[in-house]
Amino acid sequence: MTFVLVVDDDPAIRRTLSVNLRARGYDVETAGDGRSALQVVDERMPDVVLLDLGLPDLDGVAVLTRLRAFTQVPVIVVSARSEAVDKVEALNLGADDYISKPFSLEELLARVGVATRRTQQETRPERLEVDGLVLDVADSRASRDGEVIHLTPTEWRLVELLVRRRGRLVRQAELLHAVWGPTYERNSNYLRVHLSAIRHKLERDPAAPVLFITEPGLGYRFAPRED
Known part of the structure; x- marks a missing residue:
């Protein structure tokens, strides 16, 4: 489910x-x-951010600047500031x-729909091949050196989420929410067990993983070396 973060100091706009x-089927937090x-954002990366500029503490421009320091999540500015200079600065x-x-x-x-579709198209690799390992994300198939590797549906969901964010940190809470639901966001032991199984199946040396990397206390990333 696409996750939208609405940032606005007006309660009526947030509610609407x-x-x-x-x-329309979006998962929303305000x-x-x-x-x-x-x-x-620190707890769970949204798919789209709707951002007001006139916020009571940090200005929306400051929020946008901080976001762009570590993520390319689509940001749609929704603001009463209609001067061209404000638009140019934000863009x-x-x-x-x-x-x-x-x-x-x-x-x-x-516009939210356009942003989410564009992001899904940009981050949807159909097939990856790394060091003899082939991951066909679209078809949920894995093999190494021609030998088929069986992954459970839960393992595939985790692999898919990480592969689609190749090179980017995916936080524990986001993975737990996406795979098991919002009531499991603190059950990090679920991730440890399943990532261990994934590494044993997909890494050449599970004890020294080079594909599925743990960022202690934060989350995981799929970070194969570039050829």
């Missing part, structure tokens, strides 16, 4: 966007200020889109 996005937004800092308040709800929802 939350209700309408959920009605934040009323910049620090709360960054805390959400130059890495915003993917800019929509002025008051906005058409249907237009905003359409």
Whole structure:
């Protein structure tokens, strides 16, 4: 399920966007200020951020700058600031889109859809081959040196999530939420057990993994060496 983070200091806007996005099948979390937004991102990376610029603590521009220091998550600025200079600044800092308040709800929802589709297309490798290991993500098939490797559905879900974020940290809470649901976000032992099984099946040397890397206290990343 696509996860959208709505960052706005206006409770009515947060409520309106939350209700309408959920009605269209999105998973939604809201934040009323910049620090709360960054805390959400630290715990679970969204697929799209809707970001107001006029926040009560950190300015939206500061939030955008901090986000771009470590992630390319799509950011759609939703702001009452309609001057060209504000739009240019936000876009130059890495915003993917800019929509002025008051906005058409249907237009905003359409732009969210465009952003998520573009991200899915950009991060959806169909087939990867690394050091004799072949991962066909689209078809849920794995093999090494021509020999088929069986992964359970849960193992494949974890592999798929990590492979689609190749080279990027995926936090523990995000993996747990995506695979087991929101009530399991603190059960990090689930990840340790399943990542151990994945390494034994997919790494040449499970004791010294080079593909599925643990970032202690943070999460995991799929980080094969570039040829």
